[in-house]
Amino acid sequence: MFVQLRKMTVTEGNAEQVVNRFSKPGILEQQEGFVDLKVLVKQVRRGEEEVIVLVTWESEAHWKQWEKSDAHIAGHKAKLNQPKPEYIIHTEVGKYEVKAVKKAEASV
Numbered sequence: 001m002f003v004q005l006r007k008m009t010v011t012e013g014n015a016e017q018v019v020n021r022f023s024k025p026g027i028l029e030q031q032e033g034f035v036d037l038k039v040l041v042k043q044v045r046r047g048e049e050e051v052i053v054l055v056t057w058e059s060e061a062h063w064k065q066w067e068k069s070d071a072h073i074a075g076h077k078a079k080l081n082q083p084k085p086e087y088i089i090h091t092e093v094g095k096y097e098v099k100a101v102k103k104a105e106a107s108v
Contacts (some may be wrong), residue, residue, distance in 0.1 A: 001035065001098035002060040006053040006091065014087035015041045015049040022053050027071050033062020048089060060097065 008018055022039050029037075035056040042050035057063040066072055 001101075002057045002063050003096045003098060004055045004057075004063060005094045005096060006055075007094075008051045008053075008088055008092075009090040010049050010051060011087045011089060012047055012049060015051050017085070017087060018051040018053075027075075028055070028066070031062070031066050031069070033058040033065065056098075060095075063095075 010018060019039050019041060022037065028034060035058060037056070038054045040052040040054070042052075044050070055063075057066070
């Protein structure tokens with residue numbers, strides 16, 4: 001498996017905007033090799049907030065297929081001249097190969 005991680009630092013009170021953006025149904029779920037997408041929000045009392053989006057693929061090849069797809073490229077071209085939302089302070093992207101997974105044991 002292969003995971004793309006996107007970590008975004010946003011201004012206070014705006015984590016939900018990012019959650020909503022990545023929670024909407026879209027074409028990603030229809031892509032071959034797509035496993036799931038998880039959105040995590042770091043618990044903070046106040047100040048800047050952190051949102052992590054984890055997209056899991058069956059393989060790096062499936063992710064590359066998506067990255068090169070007409071649908072993915074068209075989506076980015078549509079946003080090309082739009083400014084990034086003011087509430088996004090910083091974005092970091094990483095790609096990871098899954099090396100180990102543990103699952104819960106079946107209850108008896």
